[in-house]
Amino acid sequence: MTGTPRFYIVQEDILPEALIKTVQAKELLLSGEVTTVAQAVERVGLSRSAFYKYKDKVFPLQNWGRGRTVVISLLLEHRSGVLSGVLSKIAAVHGNVVTINQDFPRQGVAGVTVTVETSQLTTGVEQLLVLLREQPGVRQAVFLGEGE
Known part of the structure; x- marks a missing residue:
């Protein structure tokens, strides 16, 4: 797929x-x-x-996208404002960023893993991923699973 x-x-x-x-x-x-x-x-x-x-x-339906932390893997272009735009999209739907881990940029892109607390999220995780993928400079946004 x-x-x-x-x-x-x-x-x-x-x-x-x-x-x-x-x-x-x-x-x-x-x-x-x-x-x-x-x-x-x-x-x-x-x-x-x-x-x-x-x-x-x-995942069981009752656990999908609400009231927990989720881990999202991103592949971002290494240029000014891309990560800031991602964080703004998360904040716009009331996601609370718990952790951010960024790899050293290589060939103009950097891997970023973001843990987001979802209890106040105004949209589901699937829709959040769609919003992140639409953000300029985001090459990939993938749900990795539930956080700890």
Whole structure:
């Protein structure tokens, strides 16, 4: 798949078992009931490779985009005002930036990872990604997963 990722809401009973078990394993980890991925996947009966394949791609609907921190990976052109524009877009939809990590620029672009607290977000995470991708100087904006 190329381009902007698309998202769907589907009923659980039509999902492959590996996707459901991935969500169950993530919930065990988030609750603190288990402390390692190995423990989580063993408990739900899933291979570690399947967990790592799907962990950043499947989320329960109630957890998608509200009231948590999310991690967004960006590829930005290395020029004045690009990062500032990204931060302004996040602020415009009431996202609260918790952390910013920027790699050293190479060949005119820099990788940036931003953790955003979403409890006050006036839009969903998917729409935030669309807004960021439309920002001049943003070459890529990808949802990496939930923050800690």
